Amino acid sequence: MRDWTHNFGAVNAIAPAVLTDDPAAITVDRSGYDAVTFVLMLGVGGITFTNTNRIDFILEHSDDGTSWEAVDPSNVLGAIPDASGIVLSQRSAHPAATLHRIGYVDGTIGDRRYVRLRPDFNGTHGTGTPMSALAVLGAGRTLPNAA
Template identity: 55%
Template sequence: MKDIHSAFKAVVAIAAASLTADPTPPAIDLRGYDAVEFYLAIGVGGITFDATNKIEFKLTHSDDNVTYEAVAQADVLGVTVGSGGIVKALVAAHAAAAVYRFGYKGGRRYTKLLPDFSGTHGTGTPIAALAQLGYGHDNPQANQA
């Protein structure tokens, strides 16, 4: 069996919570890594999503951790990027928990994944996201257990 444990580091991209409004996402610093894969976990929708009452997950990137811009399709693997860096949109009923993944291949040092809430969300939707940093320049990576 091959060892991937020593080659990756996980960081929080969206803290696990039942959300009804936009949280403040942490900046993910990619310094020292050559790859990042995002894992977005979404529970059963707290509301029935539609074109007005929705959540759009936007991926942004930055060189300086101050000025962030939306990613473009050329920066991402595994999903179609919509206007404003949208990598996933909840605009219809989300009746079962699911995990979605996509990779960032852009050349910027920092990224952020923001759940952008629109409309009315009287009941929260469980959301969490991890960023898996890979191909570290200093392997093996430290244990995180």
């Protein structure tokens, strides 16, 4: 039987925190899954974001978990990454909490085992912005054991 509880995996992609600077990136291992949806929860902006004082969210993939490159648009659902992998950029006031879903799937360029979504702080952030992201692993390659 394939139920919802056993049909996906979930791991932290950005640990919950109030941040003023780049946190350590968390690698997500897709082994056994063909897709990942990043659920990014972004709290009220600690500052008024501008083109200079902003947070870019970069989606990258890797074959070995060491050498990273920007994702190709064919691998992304719910956003259109630029050439450097930016899938979301906070550049204006952010007065309310928001939730963003960004998908990574096997595409024409890819099928990379490792992926990560990392915040990149630019400019000065004197007051932190709360955020977290969960990587929901889906399209499992094997069925769960029957109970």
